Amino acid sequence: MSRDRRSSSYACAAAVFTLFSVSASWAQTPGPLNAITDVPGIEVGQYTSTDATSGGGTGTTVVVSRAGAVGGVSQRGGAPGTRETDLLRPENLVEKVNAVVLSGGSAYGLAAADGVMLCLEAQGIGFPVGPNQVVPIVPSAILFDPGRCAPFSRRPDASFGLAACNAASGGPVQQGNVGAGAGARSGGSKGGLGTASTVLSNGIIVGAIVAVNSSGRTFDTEGNFYAGFLELGNEFPLAPPTGADVVPPSNLLQNTTIAVVATSARLTKAQATKVAQMADDGLARAIKPSHGVGDGDTIFVMATGTDTRDATNLVNGIGSAAADTLSRAVVHAILAAQSIHVDSCNVKSYCEQFPQKCAK
């Protein structure tokens, strides 16, 4: 935190970071890919559709756990579009989810989960209900992007989910204008898809993936990321503040940021729910405002349980790391987002607005 190229405005952030470090008392480093796929057993697949003439895009991102992962959710945004969140309540029967779908397309995009279910069923993956019979458990949330630089009728359907699911794999995860983040915008800038991971000193791995499509901004009027202070290693380019080139938000009621947090810990549904609630604070720290009336912000948790130790006394540390990892994934999404300039379709990326910051 002592790099001299930072301005004094980071002193406060540094102090806050120090407090966080003390409270968590765990060293944290990113995983090898700095992606949610650093969590063993977690795969990501994306399908992106870009309109060649208008430059507008939309798409679907699916996070798959073939072995099943204990699920939880925090749904705090005011305009959600969701599937299968009721079954995630701790008192309900089904404990494991097989995949979580994040998609553009507003409520129409919930159809993408239909394709993911068929993809998983064909592989025999799902909640067993009889001999060779499974029902894949696929919670889903959508964000609003239809009609941005593309016809309103262009939106994810079952075929998007099928393609994203068939593309799922471990390994590096593409960020920026892809999958559920393809058509995303954030506080007047181009939004996008981002991911990050954290390895705790006790060996537990936490990863996050997020499609940032927020009414609120991720940076202050000088271009400083709210979540910049959470940087691990040198994952963000953080040049000194420059002049403002802040684009006004376009429509406060048509947004939504959706995310998945995965961990190798063995959690119960109730614990996964708590981790989702704590992770949601990562959105609050990275995006301001968040959970607005027009944001359907929804955070899912998938706990794969490959780390088999009892997690009763680890939930707090996992939840805290989940929040920070999600905040960092938001910054990655904004940094990886690319401008669109096709005819009348113009939306600037953060890096176009603040080129000095992204020179690194």
Place this chain on the structure above:
Amino acid sequence: MKASDICAVVFVALSSVASPGWAQVPGPNNAITDVPGIKVGHFTGNPLTGTTVVIAEKGGQGVAGGVSQRGGAPGTRETDLLRPENLVQIVNAITLSGGSAYGLAAASGVMQCLEGQGVGFPVGGGNVVPIVPTAILFDPGRCGAPFNYRPNFSFGLAACSAARSGPVQEGNVGAGAGAVSGGVKGGLGTASVVLDKGVIVGAIVAVNSVGATFDANGNLYAAPLELAGEFANLIPIEGGPPPHMSKPAAVPGGLLRNTTIAVVATNVELTKTQATKIAQMADDGLARAIKPTHTPYDGDTVFAVGTGRISMATLGDPAFAEYVIGSAAADVLSRAVVHAILSAESTPCEKSYCDLFPNACRNRKKGAQK
């Protein structure tokens, strides 16, 4: 007077005390479509499974909705947006479908159908996003049907396109087509009640419950709630059940094989908060008609909508009006459950209630219209 008749009288008397001054008679069709602004469409597959759509509108716009989701194995869409604090204040339609979670795809077809009619939440530029909360029940693979035959996009499209007011078909149709209930054939049922001051409450339900709708003697739990002879003079059973029905139906090994899903509607204008309360009270109607209910293996989900033809302000104290409407919604839903069971028809795999207890149903004409 037989003991069971005394019980019925006491039950009715208690109901009357709970709703002072509010007469109760069924609407003309004794169906949820007696509520102005409500249309129903079914699509029934072969083998038996299907989708039922309830469309709700006022002046071409959606109406306020709420939900009670208390079963332990739900499959749902768009229930989060129904929470009172959330932005969208309307629903355009509610989908009930077979097919387990796969059947959630039916709602995508309903959305396309409604978008084609310009019906939905306006999002600018003349574009709409139809608001279509949905719940499913488990029926795939029953009675030798292929497990992969289940409602999809096309079922929702067809059910929505078929939606209309007027009489509603019951029994082995729509979301109730493949349903079973506590050892007998389940099905789809509907009912309505007209209260004082022009208030109408209707319900539609697909009964696919772990629990049974009748006691150890075979008498339907909700029979005492009958209005105007609608159950066709069910005859109390004295002799007890057939030997194989004398203990609770075994839960099948695969589990997750049930779920009762319903919609209640009223012509009163509701807020989302009020609709949520009505849904919660209506859910008690399931508890009274089905035992046990809301189990870990049932995804029981009850939606409520208010079509806004009558202002709550004309009904006096709003809390009291809510109380009366909620009480009526519970009773209407219980009655709809009975209609579902009485209308269900035997299949090669499941006997209907009336085929299992022919004496109870002997006053009821086969296939009689309500």
